[in-house]
Amino acid sequence: MRLLLFMILYLAGVIQAAPTTNATTISEDFEAPSFTNRTLWNIISSSVLTLFACIYSAIHPNIPSPKDSLFRILWRRLGTMIMALIAPELIVVWAMRQWMGAHYAWTQTHSFFVLMGGFMLYKDGKPHHTLLPNKVLGLIRKGCIDAPTLTAKEINDRSKGNVISKGLIILQVAWFILQLLSRAIYRLETTQLETGTLAFAVLNFLTYALWWNKPLNVQCPYRLYWMSTVSKPEDHIDVVSDDNEDHVLITIYKATFAPFMELMSLNVPTRQLRVPTFDGSIKLEESDTDILVFAGVLIATIFGGIHCTAWFFAFPTYREQVLWRVSAVAITCTPWIEILIYVAISMDVITNFIGGMMTVVVMYIFVLLYIVSRGMLLVLMFTTLRHLPVDAYTTVSWISVVPHL
Template identity: 55%
Template sequence: MQAAPTTNPNFTSDGSAASSCANYRTLWSIVLTCALTVFACTYSAIHPNIPSPKDSPVRVLLLHLGIMVAALLVPELLAVWALRQWLWARHISTEFRKHFSVHYAWTQTHSFFALMGGFMLYVDGEPYHILLPDHLLDLIRAGSIDVPTLTAKQIRDRSKGNAISKGLIILQVAWFILQLISRAIYHLETTQLEVGTLAFAVLNFITYAVWWNKPLGVQCSHPVYWKSTKAKLAEVCFDKYVYTPINSTPADYVPLSASENDDLEISIEIVAVSLVDSVVRLIGINVMSPRKLQVPTCDSGNVKLERQESNVLTLVGLFMGTIFGGIHCTAWFYPFPTYQEQVLWRVSAIYITFTQWFHLLVYLLFIPKTEKKKTLRLSFIVMFPGILLYVTARVIIFTLMLTTLRNLRPGAFETVSWAYLLPHL
């Protein structure tokens, strides 16, 4: 196994070698490889909740594209979202297994399916309300509905993804990481585009691992029919949110679980969820409000973690952001077309690496945690500028990943020939 030859070939304006040597790559191959990997880490890795039966295909597509854009700007949030669902799915599985015991094989796939809005209550043959996991279990216990006769195999059959399709995505990501490692071993230049793509690839492994058992691309919920029992339909409470229109600002939207006991300390997880909701609401997107026939896109209120799990999840999210930004910092001494672009990259990389820890410090030291409304308001006022700066830094880095391709040195086109012999897309 040897490194690529150090003799520089004659390169054309598009970065392609004049010779047909297999140890060199073109600018197009660099862009295509990174584009496929980023696509795998965003669009293909997203496991959205089931849409409402009233949503048009265009609305469903636009929602998926919107989540994809969010994954490009803040990919660590996608990984945290997946981990949050995985933690809550474990709780759901435990509760349902206690109830069903040996009569029904409830799996983690069932839990994910219920969490993403997989069970719809039908009344008189019409969809009435989506059933969250706790609703589903309560109604089964009350005898208001029958136990859904849906096996894990049937749920997987509804999914648009399987072990083979997901395995191909992981194969592409693993190959991309391996070939970058080989370039580092043989001291070959790596482009800024590849560094940015590597950051997506690392977080993608976490997302795919925790969402492995979650169905992908399910479009229709499983019908569960209301039975005539002593329980009255009007007495069933489906609302899991309250709205506190104090100043009619996005920061005044609070999950019910956070406002039931106003004397208790509000967790940083709830603050983070509310801040994210506030930001996306300002641009006219509502992903956390409940709908009668659909769970929230980012299921904030129907995920109720224990305090310890919530704190651990928050710390994991902070470390994910640090890892994501730290990977960009590895391009600190890379060649840039201009000095100004190098400074912009360095400043932006440092900011996205450490800003979340600064926000945590501000929250712990200066923001009271006893009054829910005051906590959310102050958090929004203090941290919102930092969130805008973070998004700006991500846009700058994403732009530089592309603009720096205009002036690559010949060493960036050399490659390790054996790396391309491995299977990849």
């Protein structure tokens, strides 16, 4: 009897040992990835650094007026950064418009330089007017000014950016996207802050590609002196006053609609001593304008769609989840609604005055909806960090050895 009981226990032990042997064999053939932990500070610092690269370092502003104070230059730069936070697709469209408006009689570096206000006409030793590419060429042919001898290398020397500095920014953005891909592959939780930053990073690559040859943070234009004694500069250039202070309502209007209208050449602002930020003075072919509009809406859809990927993420509360979903859908669909309204107006579908006023009101409502939704997403990106899943603090070990800032 004792012998029978011993045999039963022995056989049971053999049966239980078999899966352990197989599991060991499998683990030797398929080695599990190595994971490590990250802190909340790691999540915030990498995301904020990438965001800063997207809304500050990637923007190539136009050359300021010689009369602009340092405060005004910084204030204008702050406004551009806020615009990049609220509507980053406008920055991409701005870069695309300048890329499409490049004058092929110049090198691309020269084209960007003159489009950003790089050539300033001087009369009697004082700055008189910034010159468009066709104006520069026309005045040279008429003998009013000497042909500029500025080379592309000299223009790049004025720039605050080079291949190394731009490469470092791209390296950081690429690393950020890579580490998010690794989290998706190994099914690790991603935060809403990282998802929102990813949307900026994707648009950042498009901006950098379009502005790769555009000088960065040039502060002083190249001087071209008026030489003709036959006529005055006013005979060739429409002289207008520089920026003036506007009424509060006009300022609000400019902040909401003016950037889009300028890019579409619907409202070309004055450019005496500096080029406006969203300059639309270079006329594009109708087909190019259509491409620009479609590209802008498509980019806005991509940007909003990336936010929609966080649809089923873990949120601290159900209310925050609903707010994120509604806001993500709003910024994805609102540009399409605005374009449809714009097409209806351009095709004279709405002819009576009341219908026109109602259309303007509806457009304002959707613009405000977009701005509020973008602001809500920016707030939720940070408030949802207060309660993260445990999995969100786990990261793949090899991502830390990839070079990044």
